Amino acid sequence: MSVPHDNAAPGTVRVERDGAIAHVVLSNPARYNAMSLAMWHGLADALDTLNADAGVRVIALRGDGERAFVSGADISEFGEQRSDPRGVALYDEAVARAQRTLADTAKPTIACIRGVCMGGGIGLALACDLRIATANARFRMPAARLGLGYALSGMQRMVGQIGAAAATELFYLARTFDGAEAMRVGLVHRTYAPDRFDDECARYLADIAGNAPLTLYAAKLAIREAQRPPGERDAETVDRAVRACFDSDDYREGRAAFAEKRPPRFTGQ
Numbered sequence: 001m002s003v004p005h006d007n008a009a010p011g012t013v014r015v016e017r018d019g020a021i022a023h024v025v026l027s028n029p030a031r032y033n034a035m036s037l038a039m040w041h042g043l044a045d046a047l048d049t050l051n052a053d054a055g056v057r058v059i060a061l062r063g064d065g066e067r068a069f070v071s072g073a074d075i076s077e078f079g080e081q082r083s084d085p086r087g088v089a090l091y092d093e094a095v096a097r098a099q100r101t102l103a104d105t106a107k108p109t110i111a112c113i114r115g116v117c118m119g120g121g122i123g124l125a126l127a128c129d130l131r132i133a134t135a136n137a138r139f140r141m142p143a144a145r146l147g148l149g150y151a152l153s154g155m156q157r158m159v160g161q162i163g164a165a166a167a168t169e170l171f172y173l174a175r176t177f178d179g180a181e182a183m184r185v186g187l188v189h190r191t192y193a194p195d196r197f198d199d200e201c202a203r204y205l206a207d208i209a210g211n212a213p214l215t216l217y218a219a220k221l222a223i224r225e226a227q228r229p230p231g232e233r234d235a236e237t238v239d240r241a242v243r244a245c246f247d248s249d250d251y252r253e254g255r256a257a258f259a260e261k262r263p264p265r266f267t268g269q
Contacts, residue, residue: 011035011074013042015050020057020209022050026124027064032071032116035124039074040094043124044101051105054268057216058209059105060201061128062112063121066194069111069133072119072142095120096153102127103157108208108216112201113137113179113188122187123154126161129220131188132204134197137179139187144174160227162186212250213268218242 011028024046026033035043050056063069073095102109102124111125113133118140125131143150150171158167166185179191192200208216218241225233245251250266257264 010037010077011039013039013046015046017056020055021060021205022053022056022058023060023062024050025062025064026070028074029064029067031074032068033063033065033121034071034074035095035120036074036077037091037094040091040098043098044094047098047101047105051107056107057213057268058205059107059109060112060205061102061109061124063114066114068116068121069113069137070118070121070124071116072121075146092151095123096151099123099127099154099157106217106220107213108220110205110208112197112205114194114197118142123157125187126154126157132190132192132201133179133182133188134194135179135191136194137182137188137191138176139178139182140174140176141170142174144171210263210266212245212248212254212264212266214241214245214248214250218245 011026011031011034014025014027016023016025024043026035026039026043028034028036028039047059050059108130109128111128111131113121113125113131114137115134116138117125117133118138119142122139122141155167158170162170162185166187170185179188182188183191190200190204218238221241222238225235225238249269250264253266254264
Protein backbone atom coordinates (compact mmCIF):
# COMPACT_ATOMS: atom_id res chain seq x y z
CA MET A 1 0.00 0.00 0.00
CA SER A 2 1.25 3.46 -0.83
CA VAL A 3 -0.10 6.97 -0.69
CA PRO A 4 0.50 9.47 -3.52
CA HIS A 5 3.48 11.75 -3.10
CA ASP A 6 2.80 15.11 -1.51
CA ASN A 7 4.85 17.86 0.12
CA ALA A 8 5.04 16.16 3.50
CA ALA A 9 8.38 15.25 5.02
CA PRO A 10 9.79 11.98 3.71
CA GLY A 11 9.46 10.31 7.09
CA THR A 12 11.66 9.98 10.15
CA VAL A 13 13.09 7.36 12.47
CA ARG A 14 12.97 8.24 16.15
CA VAL A 15 13.99 6.42 19.32
CA GLU A 16 11.88 6.43 22.48
CA ARG A 17 13.44 5.03 25.65
CA ASP A 18 11.57 3.17 28.38
CA GLY A 19 14.30 2.18 30.80
CA ALA A 20 16.32 -0.62 29.24
CA ILE A 21 13.87 -0.90 26.32
CA ALA A 22 14.45 1.22 23.22
CA HIS A 23 11.49 1.71 20.87
CA VAL A 24 12.58 2.49 17.32
CA VAL A 25 9.58 4.21 15.73
CA LEU A 26 9.27 4.30 11.94
CA SER A 27 7.23 7.40 11.20
CA ASN A 28 5.69 8.30 7.86
CA PRO A 29 2.03 8.20 8.88
CA ALA A 30 0.65 9.99 5.80
CA ARG A 31 1.92 7.02 3.76
CA TYR A 32 1.18 4.25 6.26
CA ASN A 33 4.79 4.45 7.48
CA ALA A 34 6.20 3.58 4.06
CA MET A 35 9.99 3.59 4.20
CA SER A 36 11.66 6.47 2.38
CA LEU A 37 15.32 6.33 1.44
CA ALA A 38 16.10 8.66 4.34
CA MET A 39 14.31 6.28 6.70
CA TRP A 40 16.31 3.26 5.52
CA HIS A 41 19.51 5.19 6.27
CA GLY A 42 18.13 6.52 9.55
CA LEU A 43 17.12 3.08 10.77
CA ALA A 44 20.59 1.63 10.26
CA ASP A 45 22.18 4.62 12.00
CA ALA A 46 19.79 4.39 14.97
CA LEU A 47 20.47 0.67 15.37
CA ASP A 48 24.23 1.21 15.32
CA THR A 49 23.87 3.74 18.14
CA LEU A 50 21.59 1.51 20.22
CA ASN A 51 23.78 -1.54 19.75
CA ALA A 52 26.69 0.38 21.28
CA ASP A 53 24.60 1.60 24.26
CA ALA A 54 25.16 -0.66 27.27
CA GLY A 55 21.98 0.66 28.88
CA VAL A 56 19.79 -0.82 26.14
CA ARG A 57 18.79 -4.45 26.65
CA VAL A 58 15.93 -4.81 24.17
CA ILE A 59 15.12 -3.06 20.89
CA ALA A 60 11.47 -2.88 19.81
CA LEU A 61 10.64 -1.89 16.23
CA ARG A 62 7.22 -0.38 15.58
CA GLY A 63 5.34 1.93 13.29
CA ASP A 64 3.99 5.34 14.22
CA GLY A 65 0.32 5.16 15.21
CA GLU A 66 -2.17 2.32 14.94
CA ARG A 67 -2.80 2.21 11.18
CA ALA A 68 0.45 0.62 10.12
CA PHE A 69 3.71 -1.02 11.08
CA VAL A 70 5.33 -0.43 7.68
CA SER A 71 3.45 -0.56 4.38
CA GLY A 72 6.63 -1.19 2.40
CA ALA A 73 9.04 1.05 0.57
CA ASP A 74 7.76 4.52 -0.34
CA ILE A 75 6.91 3.89 -3.99
CA SER A 76 6.41 7.61 -4.58
CA GLU A 77 10.22 7.96 -4.45
CA PHE A 78 10.96 5.27 -7.03
CA GLY A 79 10.76 7.59 -10.03
CA GLU A 80 13.47 9.75 -8.53
CA GLN A 81 15.51 7.27 -6.52
CA ARG A 82 15.27 4.05 -8.59
CA SER A 83 15.00 5.25 -12.18
CA ASP A 84 18.41 4.01 -13.40
CA PRO A 85 20.76 1.13 -12.55
CA ARG A 86 22.97 3.24 -10.27
CA GLY A 87 19.97 4.59 -8.38
CA VAL A 88 18.54 1.09 -7.99
CA ALA A 89 21.85 -0.20 -6.66
CA LEU A 90 22.22 2.64 -4.14
CA TYR A 91 18.63 2.27 -2.95
CA ASP A 92 18.91 -1.51 -2.64
CA GLU A 93 22.13 -1.18 -0.64
CA ALA A 94 20.39 1.20 1.80
CA VAL A 95 17.59 -1.35 2.28
CA ALA A 96 20.07 -4.20 2.64
CA ARG A 97 22.15 -2.25 5.18
CA ALA A 98 19.11 -1.47 7.32
CA GLN A 99 17.88 -5.07 7.30
CA ARG A 100 21.39 -6.46 7.80
CA THR A 101 22.05 -4.12 10.74
CA LEU A 102 18.74 -5.12 12.30
CA ALA A 103 19.44 -8.83 11.85
CA ASP A 104 23.02 -8.55 13.14
CA THR A 105 22.29 -6.40 16.18
CA ALA A 106 23.61 -8.17 19.27
CA LYS A 107 20.63 -7.22 21.42
CA PRO A 108 17.20 -8.92 21.26
CA THR A 109 14.95 -7.29 18.66
CA ILE A 110 11.18 -7.53 18.56
CA ALA A 111 8.80 -6.27 15.87
CA CYS A 112 5.57 -4.95 17.43
CA ILE A 113 3.11 -4.97 14.55
CA ARG A 114 -0.16 -3.04 14.36
CA GLY A 115 -2.19 -2.52 11.21
CA VAL A 116 -0.59 -2.77 7.78
CA CYS A 117 2.62 -4.78 7.39
CA MET A 118 3.47 -5.27 3.73
CA GLY A 119 6.45 -5.69 1.43
CA GLY A 120 9.47 -4.12 3.06
CA GLY A 121 7.56 -4.14 6.34
CA ILE A 122 7.56 -7.93 6.29
CA GLY A 123 11.25 -7.85 5.44
CA LEU A 124 11.96 -5.66 8.47
CA ALA A 125 9.81 -7.82 10.73
CA LEU A 126 11.63 -10.96 9.63
CA ALA A 127 14.98 -9.31 10.35
CA CYS A 128 13.90 -9.08 14.01
CA ASP A 129 14.36 -12.00 16.40
CA LEU A 130 10.70 -12.07 17.44
CA ARG A 131 7.44 -10.73 16.05
CA ILE A 132 4.14 -10.04 17.81
CA ALA A 133 1.07 -8.54 16.18
CA THR A 134 -2.53 -7.54 16.62
CA ALA A 135 -4.95 -10.22 15.49
CA ASN A 136 -6.37 -7.81 12.89
CA ALA A 137 -3.00 -6.78 11.44
CA ARG A 138 -2.87 -7.00 7.63
CA PHE A 139 0.06 -8.67 5.91
CA ARG A 140 0.92 -8.82 2.23
CA MET A 141 3.93 -9.32 -0.02
CA PRO A 142 2.82 -7.38 -3.13
CA ALA A 143 6.02 -7.65 -5.20
CA ALA A 144 4.35 -9.73 -7.92
CA ARG A 145 1.69 -7.03 -8.37
CA LEU A 146 4.34 -4.31 -8.70
CA GLY A 147 6.86 -6.06 -10.93
CA LEU A 148 9.57 -5.87 -8.26
CA GLY A 149 12.35 -8.40 -7.67
CA TYR A 150 13.24 -9.53 -4.16
CA ALA A 151 16.89 -9.82 -3.12
CA LEU A 152 18.40 -13.18 -2.18
CA SER A 153 19.37 -12.06 1.33
CA GLY A 154 15.78 -11.15 2.17
CA MET A 155 14.46 -14.34 0.60
CA GLN A 156 16.94 -16.45 2.55
CA ARG A 157 15.77 -14.81 5.76
CA MET A 158 12.12 -15.44 4.89
CA VAL A 159 12.65 -19.08 3.91
CA GLY A 160 14.69 -19.60 7.07
CA GLN A 161 11.89 -18.19 9.23
CA ILE A 162 8.72 -19.57 7.63
CA GLY A 163 9.94 -22.26 5.22
CA ALA A 164 10.00 -22.51 1.45
CA ALA A 165 6.37 -23.65 1.07
CA ALA A 166 4.88 -20.69 2.99
CA ALA A 167 7.27 -18.22 1.34
CA THR A 168 6.33 -19.49 -2.12
CA GLU A 169 2.60 -19.05 -1.53
CA LEU A 170 3.12 -15.65 0.07
CA PHE A 171 4.97 -14.38 -3.02
CA TYR A 172 2.98 -16.20 -5.69
CA LEU A 173 -0.47 -15.10 -4.47
CA ALA A 174 0.45 -11.59 -3.28
CA ARG A 175 -2.73 -11.62 -1.21
CA THR A 176 -3.61 -9.99 2.10
CA PHE A 177 -3.95 -12.07 5.26
CA ASP A 178 -4.49 -11.34 8.95
CA GLY A 179 -2.53 -11.86 12.15
CA ALA A 180 -4.09 -15.24 12.88
CA GLU A 181 -2.87 -16.64 9.56
CA ALA A 182 0.49 -14.95 10.01
CA MET A 183 0.89 -16.85 13.26
CA ARG A 184 -0.24 -20.11 11.64
CA VAL A 185 2.49 -19.93 8.99
CA GLY A 186 5.13 -18.82 11.51
CA LEU A 187 5.48 -15.24 10.38
CA VAL A 188 4.62 -13.97 13.87
CA HIS A 189 5.03 -15.66 17.25
CA ARG A 190 1.97 -14.29 19.06
CA THR A 191 -1.13 -12.26 18.33
CA TYR A 192 -3.28 -10.20 20.69
CA ALA A 193 -6.59 -8.39 20.49
CA PRO A 194 -6.03 -4.74 19.49
CA ASP A 195 -7.32 -3.38 22.80
CA ARG A 196 -4.86 -5.58 24.73
CA PHE A 197 -1.89 -5.17 22.44
CA ASP A 198 -0.10 -2.28 24.14
CA ASP A 199 -0.25 -3.92 27.57
CA GLU A 200 0.74 -7.33 26.26
CA CYS A 201 3.55 -5.86 24.19
CA ALA A 202 4.91 -3.96 27.21
CA ARG A 203 4.79 -7.12 29.31
CA TYR A 204 6.49 -9.17 26.59
CA LEU A 205 9.32 -6.66 26.23
CA ALA A 206 9.74 -6.29 30.00
CA ASP A 207 9.99 -10.06 30.44
CA ILE A 208 12.86 -10.18 27.94
CA ALA A 209 14.58 -7.09 29.35
CA GLY A 210 14.51 -8.62 32.84
CA ASN A 211 16.64 -11.60 31.81
CA ALA A 212 20.43 -11.82 31.88
CA PRO A 213 21.84 -9.78 28.96
CA LEU A 214 24.95 -11.95 28.53
CA THR A 215 22.81 -15.08 28.35
CA LEU A 216 20.54 -13.52 25.72
CA TYR A 217 23.58 -12.43 23.72
CA ALA A 218 25.11 -15.92 23.86
CA ALA A 219 21.79 -17.51 22.90
CA LYS A 220 21.27 -15.17 19.95
CA LEU A 221 24.81 -15.82 18.76
CA ALA A 222 24.42 -19.60 19.06
CA ILE A 223 21.05 -19.61 17.29
CA ARG A 224 22.53 -17.60 14.42
CA GLU A 225 25.55 -19.89 14.08
CA ALA A 226 23.38 -23.01 14.29
CA GLN A 227 21.61 -21.88 11.12
CA ARG A 228 24.85 -21.73 9.14
CA PRO A 229 26.26 -24.74 7.27
CA PRO A 230 28.45 -26.82 9.63
CA GLY A 231 31.67 -25.80 7.91
CA GLU A 232 30.90 -22.09 8.32
CA ARG A 233 29.97 -22.04 12.00
CA ASP A 234 32.06 -19.97 14.40
CA ALA A 235 31.94 -22.31 17.38
CA GLU A 236 34.85 -20.58 19.11
CA THR A 237 33.01 -17.25 19.31
CA VAL A 238 29.93 -18.98 20.72
CA ASP A 239 32.07 -20.83 23.28
CA ARG A 240 33.62 -17.53 24.42
CA ALA A 241 30.16 -16.00 24.87
CA VAL A 242 29.01 -19.02 26.88
CA ARG A 243 32.12 -18.91 29.09
CA ALA A 244 31.53 -15.20 29.69
CA CYS A 245 28.11 -16.09 31.13
CA PHE A 246 29.63 -18.50 33.68
CA ASP A 247 32.32 -15.97 34.61
CA SER A 248 29.84 -13.13 35.14
CA ASP A 249 28.42 -11.41 38.21
CA ASP A 250 24.99 -12.10 36.68
CA TYR A 251 25.56 -15.86 36.96
CA ARG A 252 26.30 -15.45 40.66
CA GLU A 253 23.28 -13.16 41.04
CA GLY A 254 21.05 -15.65 39.26
CA ARG A 255 22.05 -18.47 41.60
CA ALA A 256 21.64 -16.27 44.66
CA ALA A 257 18.20 -15.08 43.56
CA PHE A 258 17.09 -18.65 42.91
CA ALA A 259 18.25 -19.75 46.37
CA GLU A 260 16.61 -16.73 48.03
CA LYS A 261 13.40 -17.12 46.00
CA ARG A 262 13.47 -13.54 44.68
CA PRO A 263 13.62 -11.97 41.21
CA PRO A 264 17.19 -11.59 39.97
CA ARG A 265 18.70 -8.16 39.42
CA PHE A 266 20.96 -8.52 36.40
CA THR A 267 23.45 -5.83 35.39
CA GLY A 268 24.96 -7.34 32.25
CA GLN A 269 28.32 -7.74 34.02
